[in-house]
Amino acid sequence: MRQRADLNHRKYRTDRGPLAQTDSGGDFRPQRQGGKVINDYLKWLQETLAALGYDPGPIDGIAGPKTAAAVRAFQSNMDLAVDGIVGEFTNKALLLALSERLCLPLPADQELPDQPELKNFSATEFACGCGCGLDVVAPLKVFAQALRDAFGWPLVISSGGRCPTVNRAAGGVPDSYHLTGEAFDGYFPGQMNATVMAQMADFAVGCGFGVISYPKQLFCHFQLAPRNDLRY
Numbered sequence: 001m002r003q004r005a006d007l008n009h010r011k012y013r014t015d016r017g018p019l020a021q022t023d024s025g026g027d028f029r030p031q032r033q034g035g036k037v038i039n040d041y042l043k044w045l046q047e048t049l050a051a052l053g054y055d056p057g058p059i060d061g062i063a064g065p066k067t068a069a070a071v072r073a074f075q076s077n078m079d080l081a082v083d084g085i086v087g088e089f090t091n092k093a094l095l096l097a098l099s100e101r102l103c104l105p106l107p108a109d110q111e112l113p114d115q116p117e118l119k120n121f122s123a124t125e126f127a128c129g130c131g132c133g134l135d136v137v138a139p140l141k142v143f144a145q146a147l148r149d150a151f152g153w154p155l156v157i158s159s160g161g162r163c164p165t166v167n168r169a170a171g172g173v174p175d176s177y178h179l180t181g182e183a184f185d186g187y188f189p190g191q192m193n194a195t196v197m198a199q200m201a202d203f204a205v206g207c208g209f210g211v212i213s214y215p216k217q218l219f220c221h222f223q224l225a226p227r228n229d230l231r232y
């Protein structure tokens, strides 16, 4: 299980999309890489198309004619081959369009310094609480600042990097993205409600990041790998 998660990590890290590495360029038929991953990706794809002003139909993670039509419309606007298939180039163009729209550096932008200077966060705010030095990756820190700027409220980082001991104590899943510093949890004190949480999730998806919302505990988990779901 752990190995599998690692593989997925690597995929997301290098190409930022599970389809980007399929040798034929990828399409969105679920049997390609196992239903779950692809459906997560499809959902992300639909959210992204919607955030860019296209109409992919319902955000359900299921490939349908409307999603394919939205992909074709996007490809046509981007001067890509118009085939309705999301391969490496289309995936990359989607991420670029999103980051341009939000004036954000790309999540895995190589030019980001390891320790970006952040207006509202200290250098150690995202690091593992035990002092082991495990830190959150730079793109996520930049994203945290962007999130704070967009909403205009102080953002509390309730959990960042977590070494195995800390992750176990926090009740994190054994293959948590916190273990590699590819996730953080945060909330706006006194501001968290269903609307705000939905807006936070939209913002994360719009920036190309993954999000899990916890409406009962009133925080959001943000991660490098795209996904968007609710956990009760």
Ligand SMILES: [Zn+2]
Residues within 6 Å of the ligand: 128, 129, 130, 131, 132, 133, 134, 162, 163, 166
């Ligand atoms: Zn630690």
Ligand SMILES: [Zn+2]
Residues within 6 Å of the ligand: 159, 178, 183, 184, 185, 220, 221, 222
């Ligand atoms: Zn988390």
